[in-house]
Amino acid sequence: MRTALVTGAARGIGAATVRHLTREGYAVLAVDIAADDPALPYALGSPAELAAVSSETFVADVRDPSALAAAVAEAERRWGGLDVAIAAAGVIAGGVPLWEMPPEQEDAVLEVNLRGVVNLARAAIPALLRRPEPRSGRFLAVASAAATSGLPMLAAYCAAKAGVAGLIRALGVELGGTGVTANAVSPGSTDTPILAESARLYGLPGAREFAAQQPVGRLLEPAEIARVLAFLAAPESGATTGAVVPVDGGLAL
Ligand SMILES: NC(=O)c1ccc[n+]([C@@H]2O[C@H](COP(=O)([O-])OP(=O)(O)OC[C@H]3O[C@@H](n4cnc5c(N)ncnc54)[C@H](O)[C@@H]3O)[C@@H](O)[C@H]2O)c1
Numbered sequence: 001m002r003t004a005l006v007t008g009a010a011r012g013i014g015a016a017t018v019r020h021l022t023r024e025g026y027a028v029l030a031v032d033i034a035a036d037d038p039a040l041p042y043a044l045g046s047p048a049e050l051a052a053v054s055s056e057t058f059v060a061d062v063r064d065p066s067a068l069a070a071a072v073a074e075a076e077r078r079w080g081g082l083d084v085a086i087a088a089a090g091v092i093a094g095g096v097p098l099w100e101m102p103p104e105q106e107d108a109v110l111e112v113n114l115r116g117v118v119n120l121a122r123a124a125i126p127a128l129l130r131r132p133e134p135r136s137g138r139f140l141a142v143a144s145a146a147a148t149s150g151l152p153m154l155a156a157y158c159a160a161k162a163g164v165a166g167l168i169r170a171l172g173v174e175l176g177g178t179g180v181t182a183n184a185v186s187p188g189s190t191d192t193p194i195l196a197e198s199a200r201l202y203g204l205p206g207a208r209e210f211a212a213q214q215p216v217g218r219l220l221e222p223a224e225i226a227r228v229l230a231f232l233a234a235p236e237s238g239a240t241t242g243a244v245v246p247v248d249g250g251l252a253l
Helices: 012-023 047-053 065-079 103-130 155-174 193-201 207-213 222-233
Strands: 003-007 027-032 057-059 084-087 138-142 181-187 243-247
Touching: 003 012, 003 065, 003 103, 012 027, 012 047, 012 084, 012 222, 027 047, 027 065, 047 057, 057 065, 065 103, 084 103, 084 222, 103 138, 103 155, 138 155, 138 222, 155 181, 155 243, 181 222, 193 207, 222 243
Parallel strands: 003 027, 003 084, 027 057, 084 138, 138 181, 181 243
Antiparallel strands: none
């Protein structure tokens, strides 16, 4: 049985990814902080949301390397090994120029969105490499169209997501010849609570306002991002590594 660990699993893109992989027959450990962050003015995923996604859950803050190490160890203990690790946990803050941003919000954005992915790579890649050869391990991250665009009032978020893209490119090379690949997807505006918070930060009436910016003319659904993550997670997708794949309805064009 192929196994996976997904962070940010309580809702949105992470939850859709857990559901998609579970339907495909993976055993999936759904990891989330499942608590609000006092630095951020919007609600994060809740314990009830996490429990609704899967019966195989693990509460961890991706900023805590030892918590992620424990999550990886739990997946290996339950299922005998790990094939796929997906870093989907993320937060957003901004709405003002970088130099006016409260330092604790800047920290949350950089630490969760970039350090959290680095932490998962450090915890999970050794487990992916513990699988016997020939392996088909997959380290995947959710970057953003913000990785390549200069979005005003979201400078820390852009910096973190560009950092994820750089990390993935380097990991792709570092993992060369191992059978383990590293890739990211860069979603466009996807209908989740993070997008609702982005709309609030921009003073817009709601997330729907972002639809017109995307050539496809609509918001994306979390399941559409999950589908591409699942494609990249497959053992047959070993020809792609170090790639940052746009799943953005053309937003970055
Ligand atoms: N929705 C979009 O338009 C969009 C676009 C581009 C990229 N993204 C990225 O997609 C990813 C998923 O976001 P989403 O849109 O599903 O948002 P979301 O807010 O619905 O889900 C994010 C999840 O991450 C969890 N989380 C937050 N901080 C955490 C921490 N420290 N440790 C563990 N879990 C934590 C939250 O509890 C929540 O369940 C994020 O990395 C986000 O930056 C989203």
